[in-house]
Each structure stands twice: as structure tokens, then as C-alpha cells.
Amino acid sequence: MLTSIYMIAITAEAMSGALTAGRRNMDLFGVAVIAFFTALGGGTVRDILLGNFPVTWTQHPRYIYMTITGGLVTIVIARFMRHLHQLFLVLDAIGLVAFTVIGCNVALKLGYDTVVVVMAGITTGIFGGIIRDILCNRTPQVLRHELYASVSLMVAFLYLTLLRQGVGENVTLLAAFSLGLLLRMAAIRWGLSLPVFSYSQTRWE
Amino acid sequence: MLTSIYMIAITAEAMSGALTAGRRNMDLFGVAVIAFFTALGGGTVRDILLGNFPVTWTQHPRYIYMTITGGLVTIVIARFMRHLHQLFLVLDAIGLVAFTVIGCNVALKLGYDTVVVVMAGITTGIFGGIIRDILCNRTPQVLRHELYASVSLMVAFLYLTLLRQGVGENVTLLAAFSLGLLLRMAAIRWGLSLPVFSYSQTRWE
């Protein structure tokens, strides 16, 4: 089940990455690279930070094909995608939760400390978008914007807490997805966001 | 043979990196850092992604000295380098092919799937330039521009196909370099490039 959700999620992320690449006038190759990293970059950073080699996607060629195909197909259907806006927001939220849960699981299996497990979940959830923004030379949106990374954080906490309480995996997953989707949709609907820290002192440090 | 070509290639890449650093008014240290990463960053990213530790250059100090020296020498001879423009384009193309072939070989030896082998080749070929551009705060040229990354892709395909057909290594290398140089020179001469994906919708995803 989680695997099917994951496959849908990486394809959706790849397509969103391709649109960002299009805003930077990238060529076909650049679109494929950005699509790939937006979808699989979070898991890659997690695997490297945790020393979890071989990196997951190197053992699952179909993930590679799906993300690159997703990116290239986006070029063709970009003009119609505006109408799928709502669908994409939902798929992106599903992806965020799936990535977070999978990231936590990887770190749990490797026996890392709780705080590292939470960070592995968040890293999987948000680093694809951070790499996309770095490659497209813009300040990572996820660090400035709406409840997004925080949703990942709260999902990771809930997931670990329920697991530790001995709640069954299906119920735990259901709870994680419910919380994550509700929070994320509420954040979009009402523009919820964390307080912003603005500091305009001229350089002094 | 491939090692000699490789040494020339990393020096040429280091010099090109130094020029980009000069456009950002970096100091001697910054020039050395950028030169090093432009030349050896692709192989570094490849080794990390493939879990191939220790990273290659840590075992070959002379690669480190050559790239840093190449970068610093560039500062002195920069004013004359305009006249060497053509030579550099050729050295850069030779480097692209050498990096690609070496990257494929590393992944082959580690037993990775074909698509990962191809990606290892391309990563070695283009990620030095991507890191250079990230450190210089500009959108990676290689994702937007001319046939460059695609040349690496085609070289990797040809190289693997010939190897699988049992063609001898010398012939295979000769074919890879011929194809790569021809394609790259043709791309420069006639401004060949992949189609560009331009997407100007305001942010919606």
C-alpha cells in the first residue's frame, strides 16, 4: 500500500519539479534532472546522512524511469495542468506524508536516536524541494512558506508516538495521513504559516 | 592512457572553474575551492551516490595538487587565455568523454544496474559544473544550454553497448571519444541544443 502511494507521490513531485525547471527555461535534460531530484533527492540526502548505502533508488530502476518520464510528460501536458491544480495539491500533501513516514522507518531500522529518526522523516519530506530550488537558483520556498515542513514534523511525531504506544501499523498510518492531509489542506485553505523572522541589520557578524 | 587524458581533463576543468570564480570576484582561496570542485566535484558526487568510499581523490593527492595549481595559475595567465579559447573547448570536450567513461566504469565494477551506470557516467561528466555554478550562485548552465549533458548521455550509451557486444576496450574507447568529440564540436559549431521548456505560469503548485 505505502509503496503504491510512494510511486504516485514521486511522480507528482517529479511533475511539480518539471514545472519549476520550465520557469527557468531549462532544456529537456535539465527538466529530467530537476524532476529526478525533486522526487528522489529527499531520500538520497537521507540515505547519505544516515550512511544507508546503497542509496535506495539505485536498487529500484523503475523509480528512476518513473520520475524522468513524469518530468518529460509534464512538458507536453503543462498547458492543461492548471486545471489539475487542486489534484496536485492533494497528491503533494500525500507525498509529503508518505515521504516522512518512509524516512522515519529507514532511520528506525538503522537504530538511530529518536531525534535523528524525526529528522530523517523531515529530510525525506522536504529536501527534494530544497535541492530543486538550489538547482533553480532560488531561496528554498519550504524554509519560508506556509505550513509545509512543520506538517512533516508533526506527522513524524505522531507516527513515532503511536508506534511506541504499540498501536497497529495500519491505524498508525491512517492517523498519520489524516493528520498530515488535514493540516496541509488547512494551511493552504487559510494561509496558515509559522511566524517569520525578519532581520534587516546590515551585515555585522 | 585514460589516466593521462584524465589528468589533462581535470586541469582544464579546474582552469575553467577558476575563470568563473573570477567573474564573481573571489579571492585566491575561493578560486582554489571552485577550481577543485569544478574538476573533482563530479567524481565526488558519483562516489557518494554509489557509496564508493574512500572517495577517489582522497587516495590520489596529486589530483588535488593539480586542480588547485591549475586554478591558481589561471589567475596569472587569464589575460592570455582568450587566445586559447578553441583549445579549451576541445580539452573540455575530451574531459566530458573521459569523465563519462570513468564514471560508467566505477559503477560497473560495483555491480549497479545499467540505468545507474549511465547516471554515474553523466554525474561524473556534469556535476563538477553544476557545483561550480551553485557555489557561484547562478543557475547551472549545463541544464539549460547546448548539447552538453546529452553528449555525456550518448557517450555512456555507446560505451556500454559496445562493451556488451564484446568489442575490445581500445576500440570502444576510440568510438566513445570520436562520437563525443564530434557531437560536442558540432553542437558548438552549429549551436545545436535540446528543446527548451519554458513555463511562465505564476506559482501555483
Place this chain on the structure above:
Amino acid sequence: MLTSIYMIAITAEAMSGALTAGRRNMDLFGVAVIAFFTALGGGTVRDILLGNFPVTWTQHPRYIYMTITGGLVTIVIARFMRHLHQLFLVLDAIGLVAFTVIGCNVALKLGYDTVVVVMAGITTGIFGGIIRDILCNRTPQVLRHELYASVSLMVAFLYLTLLRQGVGENVTLLAAFSLGLLLRMAAIRWGLSLPVFSYSQTRWE
């Protein structure tokens, strides 16, 4: 002793990272991420390049808590921090030396070549700031500016030389900190810097 200095140093680096995040109007989450990477990013890059897994901070949760707390506290006290300017410059210099020495030690223990040991020291010293600047979408200051990275380089050389001469560890550390602090303070006081390489040729490579 070095551990206490290290804890103070990562907190100071985290706070300086938070201020940079504030200049980019990041939200609480972004501030925490930037603070974390500014303080611990250098050691992370070093560990990954050296294949030194598990990455150090994953085994020391308190480092994670300290940097994130340091970042978030900065938001509250930012308005008063201008008056602590001098103190911060000293803490930052102490951190630079501590990071450099610790980085050298990690590579020494793993048996790397001298030049790699020096690079491990410098990487630990300066890569936190480089990652901070990449995440904040600006050209890394450390590659352009004042004697900073060069201080790290000279400290690494002195440290290794004294160790090889059989000088005791305490004296070696004292010498490294004295040299580093003096050089850094002199660089700030008199605006010392390395020569800058400016190259304005239009793109040709």
C-alpha cells in the same frame, strides 16, 4: 576541554546562521534548519567526504538540540545582539579554530594523506557557512572575503606540524588557538584579505 569549546562554538555558529536566515525572512522552521546546518554542516560534509559513518551529530543528539535552540533563541534576542557584536566575532574565531582542529583529528584517525587531513580541517571550518549561504541563495562569503578560510588553512598546517614534531597536545592546541585568534582578529581589525581575482571577460568557455 575541546568539547566544551566545541559546544560553545556550534551554538555561536547556529546563532549567526539564524541572523542570516532572518535576512531572508525565513519562518521558524527555516531558521532552525539554517542554524543547524551553519553549525553542523561543516562536520557533516567532512564525514561524508571521508566516508566517516555514522555522521558525528547523529550520535550526539545534544548537538542537534543545542543548535536548534540557539537558532530559535536568536529570534527573541536578535534586537540586543548588535551589542554583542565583538563577543560574537571572538566566538566565531574560536569556533573556526576548534572546527579546524577537530576536522584534522577525524581525518588523521582514519589514516588519510596529509593534504586530505588539511582539507578535512578546512572543510569542517568553512562548509557550514557555505551551506548557509547556498540555502540563503547568496554567493558564499567565505570564498570572497577577508582572511577566514586562510586562517583555517594556516591553523591546520601549524597543528599538523607541531604534532609531527612530537610537541605535546596541550601546547599544540594552545599554539593553534593563539595563531588562529590572532590572525583572525588582525584580519578583522585591519581588513586584511587575500588578493581577489576579477575576471570580466564575457562568457567564452
